[in-house]
Amino acid sequence: LDAVASARGLFGNRTMAWDGNAAGGRGWTADRVKAILGARAALRPEGTWFPRSPEAEGGCGVTGFACTIPVGGKHIYEPSIQMRNRGNGKGGGIAACGLVPEELGVSRKVLDEDYILQVALLDPAAKGEVEKTFIEPFFDIDQGGLIPTLDDYREVELLEVRPPDVARYFVRVKPEVLSRFADEKGLAKAGLTEREVEDEFLYQNSIRLNNQFYASLGDKRAFVMSHARNLLIVKIVGFAEAAVQYYRMPDMRAHVWIAHQRYPTKGRVWHPGGAHPFIGLNEALVHNGDFANYLSVSEYLAGRNIFPQFLTDTEVSVLLFDLWNRVYRYPLEYIIEALAPTTELDFDRLPPEKRSLYRQIQATHIHASPDGPWFFIIARSLAETREFQLLGITDTAMLRPQVFALQEGEVSIGLICSEKQAIDATLASLSSEDPRFTPVADMYWNARGGSHTDGGAFLLTVSPS
8 A cells, every 4th residue: 555655646755654643544453443343342232132033034035837737736836945035934825726627626617617715714613603604695605625734734844833724615606695786786787797796796705704703903713815716825824835735735736826935014924814925806916025105005995995904015916906907997008007107218118199098097096006116926817718827017116026937838838936046946846747848948037117018017828728
């Protein structure tokens, strides 16, 4: 340093001694640093120095894939393990869409037409009450009972809390119940089809069940884990892969799988009701991130008679999606624009007619657009067309990482994950079992903020053909 300073003429003919005496000297020595830091030893707090439990850490690990053939739950297991560092064992779950009827013990007709209603029994004694109050009076039941589990939850690695029993029912609303509901609510006069009225009855019945048996600030005895056509959810206090193991789903096959590691950032976090995924009606959503405007979104929903029951930002996300999709009947493009508004240069580059349309969407939904770092992975059952979708949506500022991949061939698969290593783990797992898959995808790319056609979203649809 003396030589450099001298060469630059900074100190004229003087040299700079590092003892604090010369101009600009700071007197740095190793002993000096040790002395100052050592003098602070008495400031160390009693007990642990870190004020929060390590379980509070993590960054949400989310993963999903859609495939042209149904594949086993074991293949969502491997990417979930890769993302344990993003979880904390206090919340995890999976959703499966496009199931195989024989593996559920039902016919193809029942699977295509019935709703799969799943109720988590936090208190096993609540099963009879739930059935007598909210299921038997309203539904024709083609099949019902507890789903299989391991005999002892402690057989599962890192599973510290016994997951709830889950009762699964294949149901249709009784015709007389549906007719009375349509008349009382004025839905028949509004031009809704019979199936749309039935969808709404199922939705409202689940809310009433949750209000009585779960009520966010009251006793927690049971809650609706999922209600959908050809789609189901299981979630626990634990890692996502533990849910696959405990509920005996490694060999259960489906076209679309999604999973989530870590509890939600709001609500009752260490509770299976607060874990992801969350159900809309025929869509399940997992979320990485945290809204800054959770209250604003909740107020927007309340103005439309929609009230969150689990008090999480993930829950309001899927409630928004269901509102705009099933009630407002928005095209998917409008839903994505309302959730993730196109801004700045991306907006300026839009054609004039598209800018006008998007400006109206943004102005109408400004208080409902999630604000902050987030991205969603959504599994959808398009029951009327018997199609299944995997959808990824990224916030406009792209404050959370989201990686897409596509592999095409004799069988095709699209994948969305928090990180590439989870995609690679999925493909490695699949290729080890079926040579039609390869361990490397044809294409990988990172999500970016922008319009739904410009890299901010990913949509893969599996159709019967």
